[in-house]
Amino acid sequence: MDKFSRRDFLGLSFKAGAATMVAGLVTPSVGSVLGLGGVAEAATRKITPFTFAVLTDSHLFDIEAHKFDAILAKGVADVNNMKQRPDFVIYAGDLAQLGKEAELSKGKKILDKLKVPYRIIPGEHDWYRDLGKAWTGMFGADHWSFDHKGVHFIGMNSILIPDFWTQRGLTPEERMGFVAELECHQCGPWGVHEQQLQWLEEDVKKLSPDTPVVVFTHSPLWNYYPRWNFQTSDATEIHGILRKFDKVMAVHGHVHQVVYNQIGNIVSAGVMSTSWPWPYPPVELPYPNIKMNRVDPADIYDGLGSHELNLSANFDGVVQYHAFSDVLPDNVKRGVKL
Amino acid sequence: MEAKRTLKKISVVAAAAGAAALLLGIGNVYAKKPFTAAEAEDQQRELLAMVKKGDDLWHSDKLGTNGLACANCHPDASASNPHTWPKYQTDLGKVGTLRDMINWCIMVPLQGQAIDVNSEQMVAMETYATYMHRGVKLAPAKDEQHGGVPVKSGPGYPTGDDGNR
Numbered sequence: 001m002d003k004f005s006r007r008d009f010l011g012l013s014f015k016a017g018a019a020t021m022v023a024g025l026v027t028p029s030v031g032s033v034l035g036l037g038g039v040a041e042a043a044t045r046k047i048t049p050f051t052f053a054v055l056t057d058s059h060l061f062d063i064e065a066h067k068f069d070a071i072l073a074k075g076v077a078d079v080n081n082m083k084q085r086p087d088f089v090i091y092a093g094d095l096a097q098l099g100k101e102a103e104l105s106k107g108k109k110i111l112d113k114l115k116v117p118y119r120i121i122p123g124e125h126d127w128y129r130d131l132g133k134a135w136t137g138m139f140g141a142d143h144w145s146f147d148h149k150g151v152h153f154i155g156m157n158s159i160l161i162p163d164f165w166t167q168r169g170l171t172p173e174e175r176m177g178f179v180a181e182l183e184c185h186q187c188g189p190w191g192v193h194e195q196q197l198q199w200l201e202e203d204v205k206k207l208s209p210d211t212p213v214v215v216f217t218h219s220p221l222w223n224y225y226p227r228w229n230f231q232t233s234d235a236t237e238i239h240g241i242l243r244k245f246d247k248v249m250a251v252h253g254h255v256h257q258v259v260y261n262q263i264g265n266i267v268s269a270g271v272m273s274t275s276w277p278w279p280y281p282p283v284e285l286p287y288p289n290i291k292m293n294r295v296d297p298a299d300i301y302d303g304l305g306s307h308e309l310n311l312s313a314n315f316d317g318v319v320q321y322h323a324f325s326d327v328l329p330d331n332v333k334r335g336v337k338l
Numbered sequence: 339m340e341a342k343r344t345l346k347k348i349s350v351v352a353a354a355a356g357a358a359a360l361l362l363g364i365g366n367v368y369a370k371k372p373f374t375a376a377e378a379e380d381q382q383r384e385l386l387a388m389v390k391k392g393d394d395l396w397h398s399d400k401l402g403t404n405g406l407a408c409a410n411c412h413p414d415a416s417a418s419n420p421h422t423w424p425k426y427q428t429d430l431g432k433v434g435t436l437r438d439m440i441n442w443c444i445m446v447p448l449q450g451q452a453i454d455v456n457s458e459q460m461v462a463m464e465t466y467a468t469y470m471h472r473g474v475k476l477a478p479a480k481d482e483q484h485g486g487v488p489v490k491s492g493p494g495y496p497t498g499d500d501g502n503r
Contacts, residue, residue: 061404061405063404063405066404066405067404097405098405181397181409181413182409182413183409183413183414183489183493183494185491185492185493227414227488227489227490228413228414276406276410276411276447277411278411278413279411279412279416279417279483279485280483280485281416281485281488282416282484282485282486282487282488283485283488294481294483296428296429297411297429297443297446297447298429298446300447
């Protein structure tokens with residue numbers, strides 16, 4: 001596998017603004033730099049244009065008539081009412097808050113009201129009560145791929161952490177409690193780990209470089225703010241495996257905010273949750289103009305939303321952030337090009 | 339008249355003290371002798387114990403009734419913006435303090451009961467939020483959402499064993 005160094009990767013993802021330019025200089029092997037606007041220098045194969053929708057991070061509690069139930073229901077209704085009917089929905093993790101079966105089944109019931117099919121990947125809140133047992137029982141494999149109208153879609157479980165609980169004798173509830181804190185300083189950085197890396201390598205082996213690829217992970221595939229696990233520890237390896245493609249779109253949840261980055265041939269977008277918004281961490285954003293405004297804490301819908309992603313025949317993408325309240329600056333309201 | 343004379347006397351004393359400090363090459367003027375290392379350490383220990391209490395409360399789902407904690411929206415106390423208070427806050431409808439806002443958050447997003455603003459619990463939460471913004475410049479009413487101090491590891495404040503000092 002052709003890799004670029006961890007240090008280069010960190011450097012280019014932490015430096016704002018000029019990051020991709022610097023990347024081009026430091027690591028010319030990374031691939032052609034995409035201009036903001038997502039036009040790849042090498043053209044990908046033509047596709048049949050279509051739209052899909054994204055929902056994520058509902059963090060449902062096992063509490064009757066909890067406010068987050070209504071917000072997820074609003075997201076589902078929003079998707080069902082989209083003018084451009086999406087072909088399917090991707091749900092990007094953290095359906096539950098504390099990994100309880102009751103939370104997951106409540107979420108599934110709401111998601112099942114979608115009028116189009118959906119695919120789902122797990123988040124850490126879905127997983128660490130029973131290490132994915134209830135989630136996989138309900139939704140199946142935690143990583144998958146499929147082809148749709150000429151686009152190769154990949155979903156992976158990016159929230160795997162080394163065992164920090166056995167030696168400490170933690171109960172499942174205690175383990176979940178630790179992981180449920182965003183600052184989880186007990187568990188460290190998470191990733192997709194070796195088995196999924198091998199699977200990914202195998203999955204894309206036979207695809208030609210002009211194949212349009214969209215990849216979903218719960219956490220960003222770049223080093224945004226590791227403290228809050230706004231990262232995927234083996235993102236460098238994933239970038240290495242996907243580097244052969246002309247263009248890859250990466251969409252992630254977990255950050256509960258509008259955020260954007262480009263590294264080499266991968267252009268990525270973070271999307272809003274249906275639970276609560278997260279503030280921007282104390283690091284410079286690589287693209288500071290692509291973000292959402294401050295939210296009004298009195299408005300339970302502020303900073304939250306659903307999303308549609310429109311793909312053109314040339315595999316140019318536009319993320320339309322459907323904010324439930326008026327939280328987007330005009331440039332984001334117009335749609336973010338991928 | 340008396341007051342004026344006293345003021346004059348104080349300023350003379352202050353000037354003398356300042357001159358003495360300059361002569362001694364000391365940068366700071368103290369109202370009394372500087373704290374000894376042992377005293378300073380005791381004070382720091384007390385402060386950090388309060389920060390820890392605040393951290394625990396900040397991450398507790400017991401302040402509210404819907405499972406949420408302050409940390410759900412404010413990890414590492416980010417976006418609590420302690421450097422911007424007091425200020426006019428629209429949700430409070432008045433000029434309020436960080437304590438007022440903490441109580442508002444307990445009552446509205448967390449759907450809990452307000453706590454006594456002078457309680458140790460409140461002091462602890464305010465101490466935690468402020469400590470997580472140490473070094474941030476005071477800017478009352480500045481329209482800014484601050485992420486707090488960047489944290490690499492541990493809880494974000496010194497505990498003596500995590501290299502966070």
